[in-house]
């Protein structure tokens with residue numbers, strides 16, 4: 001079993017928490033009033049909840065689920081547990097707010113039939129072939145970022161590396177011209193920031209402004225693409241615009257999207273693949289500093305596997321999934337019970353709101369052996385290990401539509417970074433984003449030797 005070695009304490013990212021403190025936070029657990037030490041390390045609190053109150057009712061009456069089997073059961077039953085959030089977002093943002101229109105029109109916060117229509121169009125563009133075709137461009141992009149870092153002798157893992165990758169990938173996917181990509185990251189952060197359970201007036205204002213600016217920009221892009229359609233086999237925006245069966249394709253006809261459905265789902269795709277993938281790469285490269293034995297053994301394997309490209313990919317595939325299990329970049333999903341039901345022996349009324357905690361389910365010892373250990377060979381079925389069925393991409397009808405793309409980005413970014421800078425070291429303490437839903441770092445300065 002891998003062990004967590006003593007890193008340089010000054011630069012430690014994970015702050016230990018005593019069982020007594022975890023228990024105290026769990027007893028008062030309220031997503032809207034979390035103390036700073038929770039954000040630094042939520043996993044001991046999740047453990048306390050899982051053991052003592054796996055279906056925890058919070059002060060606002062909603063329920064917080066922490067056990068793997070319960071989270072999967074809710075994801076699986078989309079008839080009972082709706083993703084439609086018009087009621088909650090109406091109360092949170094007001095019905096006229098741009099944030100309300102955006103979130104309530106996105107596929108992830110809808111049930112069939114809107115959900116199925118949009119999903120079919122997106123999935124049709126993210127085929128294995130289309131994703132494999134992105135690999136050479138992605139490798140080139142990553143190498144150019146690594147060249148810049150090399151020239152500076154280091155930089156910031158987030159600013160100079162992790163956050164620079166997804167914006168280009170999703171920009172390419174939707175055919176956003178490179179010169180227009182500057183504001184995408186800030187828009188995305190502002191819109192997703194407004195999903196936090198507790199919202200400041202400023203966060204809400206920034207979120208609404210970002211939806212308005214983003215929508216205005218996309219209107220122009222869509223008008224252009226209507227005049228000059230792209231290749232619908234690869235261009236997601238053209239597929240979403242056409243919304244119909246494509247010549248020679250086996251995809252069944254799909255009713256075209258309305259203008260608002262089109263614009264808001266484009267924004268959603270740009271956002272969905274952005275911060276999540278940045279955090280996958282950033283969390284992984286920081287975690288390797290805290291688990292130096294795992295880093296050394298991964299480097300050794302990569303060196304050996306280098307001679308066999310398939311072996312190289314296999315090592316990284318396992319590693320990426322373990323990074324996602326260990327520190328999932330999206331920690332929470334939400335559902336609403338459309339009828340009275342029972343979860344883990346607890347009776348829930350019709351209309352009950354549920355938060356499914358991916359971060360807690362991914363550390364459930366009933367599903368994962370040594371769940372608090374980062375084991376980059378976890379899930380190696382060739383070695384007889386059970387599959388790593390983590391929930392970082394959710395599960396069921398809403399399971400992440402971009403998971404293959406995210407895995408590809410993770411493999412290329414983490415693999416090439418490690419090959420280029422095997423001895424990288426954090427040069428200051430990494431700064432966490434301080435959010436419950438999206439877990440990642442704002443900055444992580446490092447020296448590249």
Ligand code: HEM
Nearest residue numbers: 107108272273276277280333392393394398400401402406
């Ligand atoms: C490490 C990166 C990523 C993580 C951790 C992640 C996580 C998730 C999760 C947990 C969900 C399900 C939400 C729910 O059911 O409540 C989801 C949905 C989704 N994700 Fe991702 N995602 C990632 C990257 C991406 C990328 C790169 C794309 C785009 C190309 C993408 C597009 C989507 C879409 C379209 C949905 C909605 C699916 C639906 O409602 O049917 N994601 N993602």
